[in-house]
Amino acid sequence: MRRIQLEEAEFFHLLRPDQLARVRSRLLLRPFRAGECIYFTSEPAESLWVLRAGEVRTVKISPTGHTTALERFRPGDLFGLAVAVEAASYGETAEGVTQGEAWRAPPQLLAGLVRDDPRLARELLAIVAKRLQGAHDRLCSFAHDSVPARIALLLVEQADGDRLEATRRAIGEAVGTTVETAIRVLRRFDRAGWIEGGVGSVRILDRKALERVARGEKLTD
Amino acid sequence: MRRIQLEEAEFFHLLRPDQLARVRSRLLLRPFRAGECIYFTSEPAESLWVLRAGEVRTVKISPTGHTTALERFRPGDLFGLAVAVEAASYGETAEGVTQGEAWRAPPQLLAGLVRDDPRLARELLAIVAKRLQGAHDRLCSFAHDSVPARIALLLVEQADGDRLEATRRAIGEAVGTTVETAIRVLRRFDRAGWIEGGVGSVRILDRKALERVARGEKLTD
DNA sequence: GGCCGCCTATGACGCCGGTCATAACCTCGT
DNA sequence: ACGAGGTTATGACCGGCGTCATAGGCGGCC
Numbered sequence: 001m002r003r004i005q006l007e008e009a010e011f012f013h014l015l016r017p018d019q020l021a022r023v024r025s026r027l028l029l030r031p032f033r034a035g036e037c038i039y040f041t042s043e044p045a046e047s048l049w050v051l052r053a054g055e056v057r058t059v060k061i062s063p064t065g066h067t068t069a070l071e072r073f074r075p076g077d078l079f080g081l082a083v084a085v086e087a088a089s090y091g092e093t094a095e096g097v098t099q100g101e102a103w104r105a106p107p108q109l110l111a112g113l114v115r116d117d118p119r120l121a122r123e124l125l126a127i128v129a130k131r132l133q134g135a136h137d138r139l140c141s142f143a144h145d146s147v148p149a150r151i152a153l154l155l156v157e158q159a160d161g162d163r164l165e166a167t168r169r170a171i172g173e174a175v176g177t178t179v180e181t182a183i184r185v186l187r188r189f190d191r192a193g194w195i196e197g198g199v200g201s202v203r204i205l206d207r208k209a210l211e212r213v214a215r216g217e218k219l220t221d
Numbered sequence: 222m223r224r225i226q227l228e229e230a231e232f233f234h235l236l237r238p239d240q241l242a243r244v245r246s247r248l249l250l251r252p253f254r255a256g257e258c259i260y261f262t263s264e265p266a267e268s269l270w271v272l273r274a275g276e277v278r279t280v281k282i283s284p285t286g287h288t289t290a291l292e293r294f295r296p297g298d299l300f301g302l303a304v305a306v307e308a309a310s311y312g313e314t315a316e317g318v319t320q321g322e323a324w325r326a327p328p329q330l331l332a333g334l335v336r337d338d339p340r341l342a343r344e345l346l347a348i349v350a351k352r353l354q355g356a357h358d359r360l361c362s363f364a365h366d367s368v369p370a371r372i373a374l375l376l377v378e379q380a381d382g383d384r385l386e387a388t389r390r391a392i393g394e395a396v397g398t399t400v401e402t403a404i405r406v407l408r409r410f411d412r413a414g415w416i417e418g419g420v421g422s423v424r425i426l427d428r429k430a431l432e433r434v435a436r437g438e439k440l441t442d
Numbered sequence: 443g444g445c446c447g448c449c450t451a452t453g454a455c456g457c458c459g460g461t462c463a464t465a466a467c468c469t470c471g472t
Numbered sequence: 473a474c475g476a477g478g479t480t481a482t483g484a485c486c487g488g489c490g491t492c493a494t495a496g497g498c499g500g501c502c
Binding site: 121 | 356
């Protein structure tokens with residue numbers, strides 16, 4: 001499993017050696033297993049998290065039982081940004097997609113860094129602002145794109161090389177649909193020769209075709 | 222028209238008198254009319270904006286011509302947060318909903334404040350982080366709630382007292398649907414006696430009923 | 443080893459909501 | 473004053489996708 005160093009992570013790569021040393025001594029390492037929850041919705045936001053190895057996703061579960069996936073993180077990504085809000089709670093649940101481990105940083109540590117080094121404040125701000133833009137992009141996609149378009153976009157954007165490790169259920173949750181339609185759509189892509197579906201994974205065979213669908217071109221079987 | 226002072230605005234209310242004075246001298250005031258665009262998608266993000274009077278919304282227009290409204294701002298709100306990202310472009314278009322005016326702050330001004338006063342950095346971070354949570358909430362709503370539920374939620378959340386000033390088209394764009402269905406849904410609410418529709422506005426008569434619909438209770442005509 | 447639970451897969455059915463068309467009304471600008 | 477363009481309104485149509493049901497395959501746990 002790919003495991004990164006702290007200085008490779010976003011935000012932390014800006015730290016000077018002395019800052020890094022101070023930070024490192026105050027981070028806790030939290031291993032997790034696939035499916036394990038790292039924090040829960042409405043739990044007080046007590047830490048900023050930095051993914052070190054494995055993958056994590058954040059999800060929201062509606063009162064009706066529907067699960068929606070918000071973001072998917074890879075080693076080096078920050079999550080649990082609700083710490084930035086005074087006395088806030090997490091608005092989502094974070095769970096391991098694979099097994100892995102994450103550093104947790106107490107809020108005072110973060111506050112201290114931001115206080116002493118304005119570069120860091122700007123960087124953190126930039127990270128959150130970019131995520132906001134990303135969320136708005138997805139909002140538009142949810143509002144007007146068909147499920148096939150959203151799934152094709154997900155494949156193109158999130159695939160690691162030509163592979164995406166995710167069950168049909170997880171893909172459905174990520175694009176705001178049900179398992180059944182995710183399966184049906186992926187089977188159509190499969191029959192068209194654009195992907196090769198496996199259990200818990202998808203391999204992209206024809207990226208260009210998927211990009212066309214993602215752009216809104218309709219499927220003609 | 223309600224017109225606020227700079228020290229009443231979010232973020233700026235934290236400034237000390239000396240900071241306020243320095244800032245005030247470097248803000249430009251930009252009046253706008255209803256429907257006028259204040260900045261455009263993909264234009265370089267050269268200013269942070271502070272709404273002083275009137276209302277503004279941000280929208281995205283997809284290649285297919287569909288418009289989706291992202292956020293709606295009232296006096297005292299910050300917008301154009303893309304400035305926080307180095308060398309970024311705005312990801313949305315900001316347009317006047319009513320006429321009004323907004324201050325524009327050059328990015329160096331913002332950078333200077335954040336550099337000198339870590340409290341301000343934290344506040345700005347908190348503002349963006351809250352917006353991110355809001356965007357994620359809407360994402361879930363778009364993913365699984367019916368159009369009536371989304372419209373009812375909009376009415377309950379965004380109404381100013383018991384009135385919401387917005388055309389059916391604007392309401393449709395805000396909840397990710399078409400004018401026609403927005404009209405149809407609002408007519409049903411109207412016939413049920415829950416709202417009173419006017420041209421360019423809606424008055425809430427039965428808030429509790431709307432809240433039930435927003436929570437997912439289905440309509441039984 | 444055997445069972446349970448999750449995964450992929452597919453059919454049937456039905457409804458929500460998008461699209462297109464039409465029409466009356468309002469208001470704003472010239 | 474009058475026309476143009478936007479707004480509210482409603483009907484017809486139909487396709488996408490959610491829901492429910494069923495089934496075989498695979499892996500993991502007791």
